[in-house]
Amino acid sequence: MSVLAQLNSAIANASVRVVDLTAPLTDSTPVLRLPEPFANTINFQLEEISRYDERGPMWYWNNIHTGEHTGTHLDAPNHWVTGRDGLDVAQVPLRTLVAPAVVLDASERVAKDPDFLLRIEDVQAWEAEHGALPDGGWLLYRTGWDEHSGDQERFLNVDETGSHTPGVAADCARWLAEQTPIVGLGVETVGTDAGRAMELDPAFPCHSLILGAGKCGLTQLRNVAQLPATGALLVVCPLPIVGGSGSPARVLALVEEAG
Numbered sequence: 662m663s664v665l666a667q668l669n670s671a672i673a674n675a676s677v678r679v680v681d682l683t684a685p686l687t688d689s690t691p692v693l694r695l696p697e698p699f700a701n702t703i704n705f706q707l708e709e710i711s712r713y714d715e716r717g718p719m720w721y722w723n724n725i726h727t728g729e730h731t732g733t734h735l736d737a738p739n740h741w742v743t744g745r746d747g748l749d750v751a752q753v754p755l756r757t758l759v760a761p762a763v764v765l766d767a768s769e770r771v772a773k774d775p776d777f778l779l780r781i782e783d784v785q786a787w788e789a790e791h792g793a794l795p796d797g798g799w800l801l802y803r804t805g806w807d808e809h810s811g812d813q814e815r816f817l818n819v820d821e822t823g824s825h826t827p828g829v830a831a832d833c834a835r836w837l838a839e840q841t842p843i844v845g846l847g848v849e850t851v852g853t854d855a856g857r858a859m860e861l862d863p864a865f866p867c868h869s870l871i872l873g874a875g876k877c878g879l880t881q882l883r884n885v886a887q888l889p890a891t892g893a894l895l896v897v898c899p900l901p902i903v904g905g906s907g908s909p910a911r912v913l914a915l916v917e918e919a920g
Contacts, residue, residue, distance in 0.1 A: 671917075672915075676918050678916045678917075680887050680893075682733070682847075682912040683913075684733045684883050686731070688706055688707075689704075689811075690705050691816040691851055692728065692813075692851070693852055702728030702730060703726060704727075704731075706725070706726040709723050710723055729909070730906075731909055733880065734899070734909045735750060735753070735877060735908055736877060736880065736906070737905065738877065739906055740907050741869060741873060743873030744875065747872070749902070749904050749906065750899050750901065750907050751903045756797065756844075759894070759895070759897075760797055762893045762894070762914060763891050764890050766803040766890070767802065767803065771804040775825040775826060778827070779827075779828070784837070791890050794842060795891075797844055799843060799845050799895050800846050801846075801848075801879075801888065802848050803849065803886060804848070804849050804850065805849070806850045807881075807883045807884070810849070810881060816851060819856075824856030824857065825856050826850045826856035827856075829854070830861070831862055831863060838870040838874035838876060845871070845876050845879060846879070847878070848882065849882050849883070851881060852867075853878040854866065854868055882912060887914075888916060893914045894914065895913075895914055898913075
């Protein structure tokens with residue numbers, strides 16, 4: 662039996678489970694809100710073209726209106742000024758889009774501190790337990806923040822001092838970008854950076870350093886809690902928008918069930 666036939670059989674008999682890590686796209690999907698004078702993306706919208714009526718009696722279809730960075734989406738390197746000469750979303754290698762993934766779980770610490778920042782020693786402690794980060798793979802950073810993803814106000818968690826959502830410390834972002842073999846970082850929050858990332862040095866370090874190193878970001882993931890610490894295969898399917906800085910994406914994980 663060929664490798665692909667074995668995979669198909671394993672999915673059919675549920676010895677390999679397919680986990681959907683994607684948040685549904687609706688007009689209430691949370692989107693990032695930047696303060697003035699910065700421009701913001703629009704909320705996702707459907708515009709009906711016809712629905713089995715005089716405009717089209719046998720078919721239903723819509724125009725879609727959305728930003729590249731809405732809902733579960735991929736950040737391409739050219740999304741940030743540090744990666745401005747890097748790959749656009751249509752150029753991201755297929756080997757990046759189908760790659761191993763590991764999960765680092767910081768949800769207990771985030772439950773106590775929504776401003777929690779992942780540090781180098783946290784990743785190194787994970788490696789001491791589970792092995793090295795995967796060469797050519799993804800680091801998925803579980804914070805439990807997806808439980809808020811149905812409520813924009815709670816998801817962005819903004820008060821008079823700013824947004825309070827977890828992220829990655831600046832030195833850790835630099836280390837992940839420059840010293841590890843991963844191809845990207847995936848998170849459950851609205852963006853790869855913490856809510857207060859503008860206060861870090863550099864500001865928005867995951868965007869600045871990871872995208873600047875030619876790596877990618879994945880945001881607004883769900884169901885990461887269903888994945889093992891190691892052993893999952895990630896499948897990321899953005900639209901190949903020529904010149905685009907990112908795209909909403911369907912993100913799946915293949916997980917081998919214990920025998």
